[in-house]
Amino acid sequence: MHTAAGVEACLPIRSDMDLVWVRQHVRQAAARLGFGLVDQTKLVTAASELARNTLVHGGGGQMAAQHVSSRGSQGLRLAFSDEGPGIADLELALSDGYTSGGGLGMGLSGARRLVHDFEIDSAPGSGTTVRVTCWVVRPPRPREGV
Numbered sequence: 001m002h003t004a005a006g007v008e009a010c011l012p013i014r015s016d017m018d019l020v021w022v023r024q025h026v027r028q029a030a031a032r033l034g035f036g037l038v039d040q041t042k043l044v045t046a047a048s049e050l051a052r053n054t055l056v057h058g059g060g061g062q063m064a065a066q067h068v069s070s071r072g073s074q075g076l077r078l079a080f081s082d083e084g085p086g087i088a089d090l091e092l093a094l095s096d097g098y099t100s101g102g103g104l105g106m107g108l109s110g111a112r113r114l115v116h117d118f119e120i121d122s123a124p125g126s127g128t129t130v131r132v133t134c135w136v137v138r139p140p141r142p143r144e145g146v
């Protein structure tokens with residue numbers, strides 16, 4: 001398990017301008033934690049897609065950013081949440097190219113590939129929370145029973 005150093009920041013996602021702040025915040029937080037340029041860009045790209053989904057599909061919400069550490073590795077954990085309609089079929093929503101609107105349907109599936117850990121909590125009528133974590137250096141998986 002990793003330890004969390006508390007919620008560092010909570011940003012609203014209510015407008016296109018908020019998406020700019022989200023990208024900027026994630027870029028700066030990742031740089032501060034020691035992510036290289038390529039990894040910063042991966043995380044910013046994932047965050048941008050997830051924040052856009054929060055705004056467009058979820059009707060707005062927020063992003064909470066948290067610094068986490070595990071076995072000497074530093075990570076950034078981001079949680080995007082909304083109280084929108086939720087996602088009825090998660091498997092379908094996560095498949096490449098699926099969109100319920102006029103998008104490319106690559107946001108969720110693409111974001112999942114860009115991060116180390118990806119979790120969605122969603123149900124029709126109860127909103128959506130997507131949590132992602134990226135590690136500066138990925139910690140080894142703990143062995144069974146250790």
Ligand SMILES: Nc1ncnc2c1ncn2[C@@H]1O[C@H](COP(=O)(O)OP(=O)(O)OP(=O)(O)O)[C@@H](O)[C@H]1O
Nearest residue numbers: 053057058086093099100103104105106107108128
């Ligand atoms: N926060 C959310 N609330 C409700 N539905 C969502 C949410 N995020 C994603 N979805 C659903 O999952 C589908 C797939 O999302 P994804 O981001 O992959 O594609 P998209 O947003 O339609 O297009 P784009 O490629 O432009 O992002 C969406 O079309 C939408 O139906």
Ligand SMILES: [Mg+2]
Nearest residue numbers: 053103107108
């Ligand atoms: Mg999208």
